Amino acid sequence: xxxxxxxxxxxxxxxxxxxxxxxVDQVNLTLQDGTANALLGPSGCxxxxxxxxxxxxxxxxxxxxxxDGEDVTDKPPSERxxxxxxxxxxxxxxxxxxxxLAFPLRNGGVPEAEIEERIQKIADLLELDDILHSSPSxxxxxxxxxxxxxxxxxxxxxxxxxxxxxxxxxxPARKLTIRRRVKEAQQEFEITALYVTHDQHEALTFAEQxxxxxxGHLVQYDTGENLYENPVNTFIGHFxxxxxxxLLDCGLTQTNGAPHAQIGPHExxxxxxxHSEIDLNWTDCQIGIRPSSVTVQVADPKEDTHYIPAxxxxxxxxxxYQILTTCLDDTxxxxxxxxxxxxxxxxxxxxWLSFPPGTIQxxxxxxxxxxx
Amino acid sequence: MGIRVENLxxxxxxxxxxxxxxxxxxxxxxxxxVAPTGAxxxxxxxxxxxxESADAGTVYYDGTExxxxxxxxxxxxxxxxxxxxxxxxxxxxxxxxPLQVSDENYSAEEIERRVQETAEMLKIDxxxxxxxxxxxxxxAQRTAISRALIKEPDYLFMDEPLANxxxxxxxxxxxxxxRLFSEQDTTVIYATPQxxxxxxxxxxxxxxxxxxxxxxxLRDEIYYRPRxxxxxxxxGEPPMNIVPVTLVQESTSxxxxxxxxxxxxxxATGFDSLSPGEDYLLGFRPQDMRLSENGExxxxxxxxxxxxVGSTSTLHMNFQGREIYALHxxxxxxxxxxxxxxxxxxxxxxxxxxxxGDLIATGSSIPSFS
Numbered sequence: 001x002x003x004x005x006x007x008x009x010x011x012x013x014x015x016x017x018x019x020x021x022x023x024v025d026q027v028n029l030t031l032q033d034g035t036a037n038a039l040l041g042p043s044g045c046x047x048x049x050x051x052x053x054x055x056x057x058x059x060x061x062x063x064x065x066x067x068d069g070e071d072v073t074d075k076p077p078s079e080r081x082x083x084x085x086x087x088x089x090x091x092x093x094x095x096x097x098x099x100x101l102a103f104p105l106r107n108g109g110v111p112e113a114e115i116e117e118r119i120q121k122i123a124d125l126l127e128l129d130d131i132l133h134s135s136p137s138x139x140x141x142x143x144x145x146x147x148x149x150x151x152x153x154x155x156x157x158x159x160x161x162x163x164x165x166x167x168x169x170x171x172p173a174r175k176l177t178i179r180r181r182v183k184e185a186q187q188e189f190e191i192t193a194l195y196v197t198h199d200q201h202e203a204l205t206f207a208e209q210x211x212x213x214x215x216g217h218l219v220q221y222d223t224g225e226n227l228y229e230n231p232v233n234t235f236i237g238h239f240x241x242x243x244x245x246x247l248l249d250c251g252l253t254q255t256n257g258a259p260h261a262q263i264g265p266h267e268x269x270x271x272x273x274x275h276s277e278i279d280l281n282w283t284d285c286q287i288g289i290r291p292s293s294v295t296v297q298v299a300d301p302k303e304d305t306h307y308i309p310a311x312x313x314x315x316x317x318x319x320x321y322q323i324l325t326t327c328l329d330d331t332x333x334x335x336x337x338x339x340x341x342x343x344x345x346x347x348x349x350x351x352w353l354s355f356p357p358g359t360i361q362x363x364x365x366x367x368x369x370x371x372x
Numbered sequence: 373m374g375i376r377v378e379n380l381x382x383x384x385x386x387x388x389x390x391x392x393x394x395x396x397x398x399x400x401x402x403x404x405x406v407a408p409t410g411a412x413x414x415x416x417x418x419x420x421x422x423x424e425s426a427d428a429g430t431v432y433y434d435g436t437e438x439x440x441x442x443x444x445x446x447x448x449x450x451x452x453x454x455x456x457x458x459x460x461x462x463x464x465x466x467x468x469x470p471l472q473v474s475d476e477n478y479s480a481e482e483i484e485r486r487v488q489e490t491a492e493m494l495k496i497d498x499x500x501x502x503x504x505x506x507x508x509x510x511x512a513q514r515t516a517i518s519r520a521l522i523k524e525p526d527y528l529f530m531d532e533p534l535a536n537x538x539x540x541x542x543x544x545x546x547x548x549x550x551r552l553f554s555e556q557d558t559t560v561i562y563a564t565p566q567x568x569x570x571x572x573x574x575x576x577x578x579x580x581x582x583x584x585x586x587x588x589x590l591r592d593e594i595y596y597r598p599r600x601x602x603x604x605x606x607x608g609e610p611p612m613n614i615v616p617v618t619l620v621q622e623s624t625s626x627x628x629x630x631x632x633x634x635x636x637x638x639x640a641t642g643f644d645s646l647s648p649g650e651d652y653l654l655g656f657r658p659q660d661m662r663l664s665e666n667g668e669x670x671x672x673x674x675x676x677x678x679x680x681v682g683s684t685s686t687l688h689m690n691f692q693g694r695e696i697y698a699l700h701x702x703x704x705x706x707x708x709x710x711x712x713x714x715x716x717x718x719x720x721x722x723x724x725x726x727x728x729g730d731l732i733a734t735g736s737s738i739p740s741f742s
Binding site: 042043044171172173176177179180183184198199200201204205224225228239240241242243244290292293314316317318319320321325338340341342344 | 408409508509510538539540541543546547550551565566567568571572573591595596606608609610611657658659660676677679680681682683684686688695697699701703720737739
C-alpha cells in the first residue's frame with residue numbers, strides 16, 4: 001500500500017497541431033496511504049486522462065507522479081504495481097474463478113498454500129465462495145467485476161487500485177450490494193484507491209475524499225460532507241446533490257442594519273457570520289440552498305414572514321423522495337424542495353417555503369463567500 | 373391515439389420472451405416498461421413499433437390493427453441506447469434530415485424553426501454547425517434524441533436512451549422529459565431497467581416479469597400499491613424491504629403481532645383480516661423506518677455500513693440473513709457493528725402472500741386507488 005501523489009500535472013493532446021487540446025492543467029493531488037478516493041466530473045473534464053497518467057498508460061506533458069515519494073513518471077505501468085478495474089470486467093474465460101484469482105500470485109511464484117489462504121480471504125470478503133469453481137462465462141457481469149477486483153487486490157504488494165467506471169455493466173438492482181462489497185474490500189485491505197466516475201452517488205458512497213474536475217482543472221478535493229455543505233463555487237453546488245443546490249440570482253438590500261438577499265419582492269436573511277463580508281454594491285450574487293434544506297409548508301403561515309409563497313410546477317419521485325419544482329410567486333425564480341415520498345401534493349398547488357439562514361450559502365461572482 | 377396490445381407472444385428458439393402480453397397504453401401518456409436487463413423490454417418495444425413481428429397477438433394504434441403496416445408508414449420515432457447519427461452531416465443537417473426526406477413537404481422556414489426549437493429543448497443549439505465527431509458523447513446522444521423528436525411523431529419509442537449519459541445530464545433530462553412530454557401530444561413508450569428513471573418521468577408504469585406485464589398502472593398507484601412481490605422489490609430506491617413473518621395473537625389478549633422470531637415481534641395493529649398462525653411476507657419501505665430513541669423498537673438489524681450522499685444516508689443492514697435498507701433524511705454517523713433499532717409504523721406496512729406473492733393487505737395510511 002502506498003501514498004500516490006501527482007504534482008503540477010499538465011497534459012496536452014496533439015501538441016503543436018491544430019487539434020491541440022489541454023486535457024489536464026495544474027493538477028496537484030495527494031492520495032493518502034490506505035484511503036478511498038474518487039475522481040468525479042462530467043465527461044470531457046480530464047478525469048480519464050489523469051487516471052491514465054497515474055496508472056502509467058500516459059506520460060504527462062508536464063509534472064510528476066510519485067508513489068511513496070518515489071518519482072515513477074518515467075516508469076511503465078508494469079513497474080508501478082497499480083491494479084486496475086476497468087469499465088468492463090477483464091478476466092480469463094479459460095480459467096475458473098479460483099484460477100483467475102490465483103493467476104497474479106502464481107505468476108509471482110507464491111506457494112500454493114499461501115495462495116489458497118489469500119483466495120479464501122478475498123472470497124469471504126467479496127462473497128465469492130459459492131462460485132470459486134465456476135467458469136466466468138456462466139456468471140453475470142457484476143460477479144465478473146468482483147472477480148476482477150479480487151484479482152486486482154490479491155497481491156500483497158499492490159500499491160493502489162484504480163477503478164474506471166466499474167459499475168457501467170452492473171444491473172441497477174444489483175448496484176447496492178456490489179457497492180457494499182467493493183467498499184468493504186477497500187476498507188478491509190486498507191488499500192489506496194481511486195475511483196473514477198461521472199456518477200456522484202458512486203463517488204460519494206465509495207470515497208472518503210472526492211476530487212472534482214472541470215475543464216481539466218481540479219476544482220475541489222474534499223469530504224462528501226464538505227462538498228455538500230461548503231461548495232467552493234456554484235459549479236460544485238450544482239454538480240453535487242441530486243438535484244443540485246438551488247442557485248438563486250439575487251440583489252442586495254439593507255434591512256434592520258443587516259444585508260439581505262433580494263429576490264423580486266422577497267427578502268431573505270443570510271447567515272449572520274458573513275454579514276461583514278458582504279458589500280452591498282456587489283452585483284452577480286446568488287444564494288444557494290439545498291432542496292433538502294428548504295422548509296415546505298402547505299397551510300398559509302399567515303403572520304410568519306419567513307415564508308415565501310410559491311406554486312408547485314412539477315412533482316418528481318427522485319431517490320426515494322419527492323422533489324417539488326416550484327416557482328416563487330411574483331418572480332420567475334425556480335426553487336426545488338425535497339419532501340417525503342408519501343407527501344401528498346398536486347402540481348399547481350400553492351405552498352409556502354422558508355430558507356433557514358444557517359443553511360444558505362452566499363456566492364459572489366460564482367465563488368462562495370465565507371466568514372473570515 | 374393510444375396503443376392496445378392483445379395476447380402478444382414471442383419466442384427466440386426455445387426461449388419464451390413474451391408470454392401473453394395484454395395492455396392498453398393510454399393516449400398521450402408516458403408509459404415505462406420496467407424490468408431487469410434481458411427480460412424482453414427491447415423485444416416488446418420493437419414489436420410495438422413494427423420493427424419485429426410477434427409469433428402471435430395483435431397490436432392496435434388508435435383502434436387500427438397494425439400487423440400489415442410497415443414501420444416507415446407509421447407515425448413513430450425510435451431512440452436507442454446506442455445513438456445513430458450521420459457522420460458526414462452537421463448536427464443541424466442531422467436534425468433536419470427526417471423532415472427533408474418526409475412526404476410532408478416541410479417549408480425551409482418550418483424546418484429551421486423546428487430544428488432551432490428542438491435543439492434548444494435538448495440544449496444542443498450551440499453545436500448545430502459541428503459534425504457528430506466534434507461533439508461529446510452526451511451531445512451526440514442528444515442529437516439522436518432530437519432527430520427522433522423533430523417529426524413530432526404520434527408514438528415515440530425509447531429504449532434506455534439515458535443509459536450512456538452522464539449522471540448530471542441524465543438527472544436534468546429526466547426533468548426535461550417529464551415536462552416536455554406532459555405538454556406534447558406524443559405517446560411515449562419507454563423501456564428502462566432503472567426504477568428511478570421510470571418513477572421520475574412516467575405517467576404510467578408496467579412491470580415486465582416472466583414474459584408478462586404483471587402490473588400496469590398509474591405511476592403513483594404502482595408505487596404505493598405494488599400488487600405483486602417482484603414489483604415491490606424492484607420499484608423503489610432503495611427497494612422495499614421484505615421479511616418473512618407469522619401472525620400471532622395470544623389467547624389472553626386482542627393484540628396482534630407479526631412475529632419474525634422468538635425475540636422479534638412487530639405490532640400488527642389494524643391487520644384484522646389476517647389469520648393468526650399464518651405465514652406472511654411483511655414489506656416496509658426504507659423511507660418509513662425510523663431509528664428508535666426511547667426503546668420503542670420493532671426490529672434490531674445488524675448494520676453493515678452507511679452510505680451518505682448529501683443530506684441522505686442509506687443504511688445497509690443484515691436482518692435474518694437478508695439485506696435490508698433504511699433511508700434516513702439526515703446524515704447519520706454510525707460505525708459498522710453499532711447496535712441499532714428501528715420503530716416501524718404498521719400504518720405503512722405491506723403484507724404479501726408468501727406463496728402467490730400478491731398483495732393481501734396494507735396499512736391504513738397507504739393510499740388506495742380505485
